[in-house]
Amino acid sequence: MIVFDNITKIYSDHSKALDKVSFSIEQGEFVSIVGQSGAGKSTLLKMILIEELPTHGKVLFDTLNIHTLPRKLIPEYRRRIGSIFQDFRLLPNRTAYENIAFAMEAAGRSEEEIDADVPHALDLVGLKSKMWNFPHEMSGGEKQRAAIARAIVNQPVLIIADEPTGNLDPLNTQEIIQVLKKINDLGTTVILTTHNKGVIDSLKKRVITMEHGTIVRDDIHGKYVL
Amino acid sequence: MANMFSKHSSAQFRRISRSGFISFWRNQAVSLAALFAMTITLFAIGALMVGSTFLDVFLGTIKDKVDVTVYFVEDAQESDILTVKSSLEALPEVFSTEYVSRDVALAAFRERHKDDAVMLAALDEIGSNPLRASINIKARELSQYESVTKFLEGENAVVAPSGTSIIEKVNYRQNKLVIDRMNKLIDYSRRLGTALIFILSLMSVLVTFNTISLALYSARDEISVMKLVGAANNFVRGPFLVQGAMYGVISGLCAAALLYPITLWLGSISAAAFGGLNIFSYYLAHFGRILIVLLVSGVAIGILSSYLAIIRYLKV
Numbered sequence: 001m002i003v004f005d006n007i008t009k010i011y012s013d014h015s016k017a018l019d020k021v022s023f024s025i026e027q028g029e030f031v032s033i034v035g036q037s038g039a040g041k042s043t044l045l046k047m048i049l050i051e052e053l054p055t056h057g058k059v060l061f062d063t064l065n066i067h068t069l070p071r072k073l074i075p076e077y078r079r080r081i082g083s084i085f086q087d088f089r090l091l092p093n094r095t096a097y098e099n100i101a102f103a104m105e106a107a108g109r110s111e112e113e114i115d116a117d118v119p120h121a122l123d124l125v126g127l128k129s130k131m132w133n134f135p136h137e138m139s140g141g142e143k144q145r146a147a148i149a150r151a152i153v154n155q156p157v158l159i160i161a162d163e164p165t166g167n168l169d170p171l172n173t174q175e176i177i178q179v180l181k182k183i184n185d186l187g188t189t190v191i192l193t194t195h196n197k198g199v200i201d202s203l204k205k206r207v208i209t210m211e212h213g214t215i216v217r218d219d220i221h222g223k224y225v226l
Numbered sequence: 227m228a229n230m231f232s233k234h235s236s237a238q239f240r241r242i243s244r245s246g247f248i249s250f251w252r253n254q255a256v257s258l259a260a261l262f263a264m265t266i267t268l269f270a271i272g273a274l275m276v277g278s279t280f281l282d283v284f285l286g287t288i289k290d291k292v293d294v295t296v297y298f299v300e301d302a303q304e305s306d307i308l309t310v311k312s313s314l315e316a317l318p319e320v321f322s323t324e325y326v327s328r329d330v331a332l333a334a335f336r337e338r339h340k341d342d343a344v345m346l347a348a349l350d351e352i353g354s355n356p357l358r359a360s361i362n363i364k365a366r367e368l369s370q371y372e373s374v375t376k377f378l379e380g381e382n383a384v385v386a387p388s389g390t391s392i393i394e395k396v397n398y399r400q401n402k403l404v405i406d407r408m409n410k411l412i413d414y415s416r417r418l419g420t421a422l423i424f425i426l427s428l429m430s431v432l433v434t435f436n437t438i439s440l441a442l443y444s445a446r447d448e449i450s451v452m453k454l455v456g457a458a459n460n461f462v463r464g465p466f467l468v469q470g471a472m473y474g475v476i477s478g479l480c481a482a483a484l485l486y487p488i489t490l491w492l493g494s495i496s497a498a499a500f501g502g503l504n505i506f507s508y509y510l511a512h513f514g515r516i517l518i519v520l521l522v523s524g525v526a527i528g529i530l531s532s533y534l535a536i537i538r539y540l541k542v
Contacts, residue, residue, distance in 0.1 A: 049454055051454070051542060072458070075453070075456045075457060075458040075459075076456070077456075078453075078454060078455065078456035079455075079456035081456075083454050083455065089447065089451045089454075090451075091448050091451065091452070092448065093248075093249060093252040093253060094248075102452070102455070102457075103455045103456065105238075105241050105461075106452065106455060106456050106457035106458070106461050107456060108238065110237070111237070150455065151455075154456070
């Protein structure tokens with residue numbers, strides 16, 4: 001489904017974020033990417049979202065070289081991916097409902113679909129009671145659940161979660177990971193980056209370990225080893 | 227298919243407008259700052275517009291008071307004078323002419339001095355009419371009096387059968403200094419007015435642009451999230467343009483309303499200073515036009531500022 005083919009990323013200050021990285025991810029997989037800060041995890045995810053362009057190599061998404069996509073087709077491509085961030089990145093002046101509805105509106109979905117799907121997505125992440133709350137009225141865990149609801153509402157084929165539990169306490173961390181597992185069980189591919197050893201060890205899924213922009217381990221049933 | 231597309235477009239347009247209204251209302255601090263900056267901008271534009279047009283009207287009335295008079299010799303025939311009048315009217319520089327015969331001049335003189343017994347007695351003492359027939363000439367521009375005078379002094383002037391010119395004198399030479407000075411003054415005032423409008427408008431537009439840029443700077447993370455969840459540029463940009471237009475409309479109304487008390491206060495002062503010209507009456511008479519100019523420029527500045535300021539944040 002996703003193929004990183006010999007990807008190198010060198011920033012303008014000559015620092016090398018990724019060095020000849022190659023791997024592939026199949027549909028329905030749950031892949032964790034671990035590594036210390038600066039190992040290149042976030043750069044990998046930014047490549048998938050076309051936030052960053054590779055200096056060398058290519059990223060294929062279902063055989064499509066995504067970095068050759070014309071700019072106007074990028075929004076449509078991004079709607080096939082659900083993104084979850086460490087700092088939640090909800091729209092601050094919109095309620096939980098409106099944040100999720102925004103992703104559907106951006107995708108051009110009808111009012112009827114929005115009315116039906118938003119409450120359903122919020123229900124799936126256990127946040128129906130906070131539907132009309134603004135982000136500043138929610139806890140960290142609730143914000144992240146709202147962000148997950150936004151990520152899944154357009155039924156993406158891939159979820160990328162960039163350290164989604166980085167700002168959460170252990171209880172909320174477990175809840176968020178359970179939600180991501182549930183989404184994966186329903187057939188959606190999940191790519192997770194994290195620093196959390198407990199999360200990785202409890203998942204018992206594929207783990208890619210990165211160091212200084214290169215892959216040093218790729219285990220089918222991995223553990224957190226650094 | 228076409229129907230589906232238009233239905234989809236109108237739904238997106240509705241969403242964009244609603245989103246713009248909601249953001250305007252919920253970001254009250256930002257909206258107030260933008261409204262304040264833009265109201266000042268539009269007020270400056272409105273005040274300059276009223277001021278410069280008022281100045282124009284005032285300069286026009288001064289210009290209107292200027293004319294040159296050509297006096298004819300005592301024995302000039304009326305038919306010759308009328309020939310001069312029609313050749314003057316044929317000149318493109320001449321706006322109007324008025325023939326004052328000797329009898330009319332005398333009657334006007336008597337009327338003017340009806341309370342001056344000595345003057346009337348002196349006139350009676352002379353016995354005959356000492357006044358000359360004349361033509362008052364108004365040129366279209368102050369600068370054109372010179373060429374009209376040259377025309378009269380030149381070979382084109384009608385010559386009496388005796389071979390001498392029937393023109394006794396043209397009073398332009400006596401008034402030349404005043405007319406020239408006034409001409410320069412009017413010219414400088416206009417240039418200064420235009421330069422002031424340009425500079426002040428540019429300054430205030432830049433202030434508004436900067437305020438809106440700051441507002442969008444604070445929304446840059448929001449914009450990047452919108453892009454990352456798959457929103458197209460127009461869908462992200464639209465609500466900000468709607469907000470820009472709203473700033474323009476509300477500020478335009480505020481600026482037009484703000485001009486009311488200011489011109490009211492200046493009304494009697496201007497009437498006293500500019501010979502009865504009342505700036506408040508001018509404001510009331512042209513309110514519709516002023517309001518439209520303020521609204522249109524407000525909406526244009528708001529939309530353009532938002533459009534330009536958001537470009538850099540859309541590159542996600």
